[in-house]
Amino acid sequence: MDVPATIEDKDDSTGLVYTVSLNHVTTTDVTVTVTLGSGAGHSDAADYSDIGGAQHNGKIGLHGDTGKVTYDGATTVTIVIPAGSKSVSFIVDPTLEANQDAFNAEGMEKVVATITGTSDNVTAATDIVDNAGASATGVIYDGNAISLRNLDGDFTLKYSLSSSIAEKGDFGYTIGANSGENDPMVTTDYNDTVYVGYYQSGKETTSYSNVANLQDNGPDGTKTDGNQSITTVDLGAGDDLMVIRGNMLANTRVYTGEGNDTFTMDGMNTALRVMYAGSYIFTESGDDIVTIKRTGVTNAGQIYLGSGSDTFIQGDATDNNDTTLSGLLDLGSGTKDISNMPKEYLSVYQDGSNLSLGNDNNIDTATDVNTVTIYGSVSGEILGGYGSDNITVTKNLTGNISVGDNADTLTAGWIYGGSTVSMGDGNDTVTITDGAYNTTISLGAGDDVFDATSGVMGDSAYATVVNGEDGNDTFKLGTIAKNLTIDAGAGDDIVVLTKDYDSTSSGNQGYINGGEGSDTLVLTGTISVNLAAGKNEGIAGFEKVDMTVGSDLKADNAAQLVKLTASDVLGINDNSTIYISGDANDKVDLGADGAGSLGTFTATATTVKATALDGIEHTYTLYSSVSGANVYIDNNIIDANGVI
Numbered sequence: 001m002d003v004p005a006t007i008e009d010k011d012d013s014t015g016l017v018y019t020v021s022l023n024h025v026t027t028t029d030v031t032v033t034v035t036l037g038s039g040a041g042h043s044d045a046a047d048y049s050d051i052g053g054a055q056h057n058g059k060i061g062l063h064g065d066t067g068k069v070t071y072d073g074a075t076t077v078t079i080v081i082p083a084g085s086k087s088v089s090f091i092v093d094p095t096l097e098a099n100q101d102a103f104n105a106e107g108m109e110k111v112v113a114t115i116t117g118t119s120d121n122v123t124a125a126t127d128i129v130d131n132a133g134a135s136a137t138g139v140i141y142d143g144n145a146i147s148l149r150n151l152d153g154d155f156t157l158k159y160s161l162s163s164s165i166a167e168k169g170d171f172g173y174t175i176g177a178n179s180g181e182n183d184p185m186v187t188t189d190y191n192d193t194v195y196v197g198y199y200q201s202g203k204e205t206t207s208y209s210n211v212a213n214l215q216d217n218g219p220d221g222t223k224t225d226g227n228q229s230i231t232t233v234d235l236g237a238g239d240d241l242m243v244i245r246g247n248m249l250a251n252t253r254v255y256t257g258e259g260n261d262t263f264t265m266d267g268m269n270t271a272l273r274v275m276y277a278g279s280y281i282f283t284e285s286g287d288d289i290v291t292i293k294r295t296g297v298t299n300a301g302q303i304y305l306g307s308g309s310d311t312f313i314q315g316d317a318t319d320n321n322d323t324t325l326s327g328l329l330d331l332g333s334g335t336k337d338i339s340n341m342p343k344e345y346l347s348v349y350q351d352g353s354n355l356s357l358g359n360d361n362n363i364d365t366a367t368d369v370n371t372v373t374i375y376g377s378v379s380g381e382i383l384g385g386y387g388s389d390n391i392t393v394t395k396n397l398t399g400n401i402s403v404g405d406n407a408d409t410l411t412a413g414w415i416y417g418g419s420t421v422s423m424g425d426g427n428d429t430v431t432i433t434d435g436a437y438n439t440t441i442s443l444g445a446g447d448d449v450f451d452a453t454s455g456v457m458g459d460s461a462y463a464t465v466v467n468g469e470d471g472n473d474t475f476k477l478g479t480i481a482k483n484l485t486i487d488a489g490a491g492d493d494i495v496v497l498t499k500d501y502d503s504t505s506s507g508n509q510g511y512i513n514g515g516e517g518s519d520t521l522v523l524t525g526t527i528s529v530n531l532a533a534g535k536n537e538g539i540a541g542f543e544k545v546d547m548t549v550g551s552d553l554k555a556d557n558a559a560q561l562v563k564l565t566a567s568d569v570l571g572i573n574d575n576s577t578i579y580i581s582g583d584a585n586d587k588v589d590l591g592a593d594g595a596g597s598l599g600t601f602t603a604t605a606t607t608v609k610a611t612a613l614d615g616i617e618h619t620y621t622l623y624s625s626v627s628g629a630n631v632y633i634d635n636n637i638i639d640a641n642g643v644i
Contacts, residue, residue: 005108007190008058008096008143015093016138017063018113020079022086033117034077036092038110058095062088077113094140099200108186109140145193146185147200149207150246153216154224155194156234156357158349160184162218189237191259197245197268208269209246211254211279224357225253226350234357235261239286248301250278253344255358260286260308267294275301275327280344282306284360289313295323295376304330304341306360309368309387315375315394322395323376331372332364333383333404339363340383366406379417384408384424397421403428405444415439416462423448427471437481438462445470447491452477453498453551458484458510468493468515476551477512484510488519488541494613495542496522496551502530502563503537514541514573520613523560524551530592531564533571543573547582548614555614559585563592566600569629577630579620581612584640588633590623596644600625603643608632 006015020032060071067088068080081088092111114135153161162184187194195202197209213231221228230251235242237258244265248254249272256263261283267274274295275281283290284306292299292314305312310331315323334340339361349355364370368387377396384391384403391401391410398417401410405425415421415436423430425445432452437459443450448471458464458481468475468489475486476496488495493514503509514521521542523529531539550556562580570576580588591599606622612634620632623643633643 005139005141005188006092006094007141007188008094009190010096012059012093015058015091016111016140017089017091018136018138019087019089020081020115022081025084025086026081028083030081032079032081032088032115034079034090034113035116036075036077037112037114058093060090060092063091064089092138092140094143096143099144099202101199101201101203108142108184110137111140112137141188141190142185143190145195145200145202146187147195147198149197149205150209150214151196151211151233151244152214152231153218154221154232155185155187156224156232156349157187157189157236158351158353158355159220159224160186187233187235187240189257191238192235192240192242194233194235194240194242195245196243197266198243204245207246209244209266210249210269211244211246211252212249213251220351223351224349225346227251232346232357247272247296248275248279248281250276252279254281256281256283256288258285261288262291263288264291265293267292267296267299270294270296273297273301274299275303277301277327280304280342282341282345282358282360283310284358287311292323295325298324298326298379300327300380302328302330302342302344304345304362305332305370306362307332307334307364307368310370312370312372312374314373317375323374325374325376325378325382325399326380328380329372329382330362331370331382331384331389331403332362332368332387333385333402334362334364335385335404336363364404407446415441416459432457435479437464437483440465440467442467443469443471443473447471448473450475453496454478456481458482472517474553480510482509486510486512488513488515490516492517493519494522494553495519496524496553497527497529498524498551500527500529501539502528502532503539504530504532509537511537512539514543516541518543520544520546522549522551522553522613523547523562524549524556524558526559528561529563531562531568531572532592533568540572543575543578545578545580546613547580547586548612548616548618553613555616557583557585559587561587561589563589564631565590565592566625566627566629568592569625569631570627575630576628577632579610579632580637581614581618581620581634582637582642583634584636584642586634586637587642587644588631588637589644590631594644598623598643600627601629601631607635 062069069090070078079088216228225232233254235257239259240261242263247269277300279301281303287309289311341362345358349357364385364387366386370389372391374393378393379399381399382401386404388406389403389408393412395413397412397415398419400420402422403424407427409429411431413434416438419439421441423444427446429449432455435456453476456479460482463483465485467487470490472491474494479499519542547560590601591597601623604622608620611617619635623631
């Protein structure tokens, strides 16, 4: 309805402002009588008169400093336009009633101001933006929480549930904005609050409390979305709140609109999916928060958080830590070339009015930060974009995650089931707390950190691949099983081993390649590492072994043992040369036989200086082999008789 509007609130300065104007300035005061009525809509004096116990008592009074306004408490407003003036304005400040333990059933209300008399035969007219002659109409939107047992029909800015039918029944009935006594409980471009399965006060009801499409009948069931079998919710602009106690069933859509919106779904019907495959949430522009407390069987919905810095929470850290996301969570994956929004996302109402419905491009900016916490598992898909995406999955990731180019983080319990993870370019961090197998993880370009210190990487039956790609990456590894491939890629990378490693035994297995660049293998804790290369296993592509730091890459003096032979050195990098840093507690077994034979190596008089990861300059002595293998060993190790 294209008329001026206001909403019930606690602000005395907001309301409907009516201006009464003369056609010329007079030399005497002019009195104008205005009668307030409801026109075709609904309104009465209680909507703008003092009501005891209300949260905010409405009023009618002078707007501005000129003139005089009196109100009889019913329907008559008397305006005095002083001599020398041409107009006076008055404000209708609507009453905001107290929220009740009841369902809300108040639609929008029309206030029609009509001039019914003037003094001295002077012509006057009301005016709100557009002068409509002798009367002007404004609309008051309900400022209380809109509360429903269930939501089974369209609920939008223009077409919505009949307030009378929604109050009496558990089904929806979509009607038009001009349907007379069946006035709709429309949403607004203000800050809306919508409860499904709650009373107006926020108290829980005993209904199923779902958003569904059991009844989207009525004369206007197709005018929002073109389909009487689809329920569409449009919250419009403003910082809106929608809370659903139940679930979202198939063929339902929620557009939260512009603004910083909050959407919460309890998912209390745990025998059902919290969202079905044909259900969609579009939070659009703004910094939005979506919380799914329980998923029941699973969350198979399609959730598009849109542009802005958004937060998504599924489950609860203590009570509901077994939820599953099997659908799609899109954090704003659009690009400059494509918005990535589905065909179900309609840009305008389908009534021919061209009224905007969905207008977000789903494109995050580089400064947007998204936070995702899933207390449970993901078997579906999570997509990110230009913003920084921070994702936590406390249990199992068996689906796919792909985020864009920025500094992103992923923390997961187990990753397996043929899942793929693509972190995009940027300085990313991936943390695996339990383990990973049967998966491919790509860190993308950038200085990335991959931390599986507490987990188990690899499995005897499935291939597990982690690609560092370009950049100075850091890998922290715990227990390593079979069929693991770590390819650090180009750049000066660091791989930290925290457990014994020996590709010649039946224990830790896997292939670890430092790739191009000057790469360092770090040994931490009291461990033993054999640099021997086996079939599809072993360590290659490293120029340095460092035993001076711990897993945090800070100085540490734990005792480590590294074993190697001349053939190992010849195959470890293109230069057949390796530097080994350490302290008096560490040992180097040249020959890898524990016999003190030094293998085929001989100490030389050649020394060099270089700084280790502990930040200290160390002196190294060259041990060479006739085969061409060269090992520079830290004098701290040599002086403590650590070369064996």
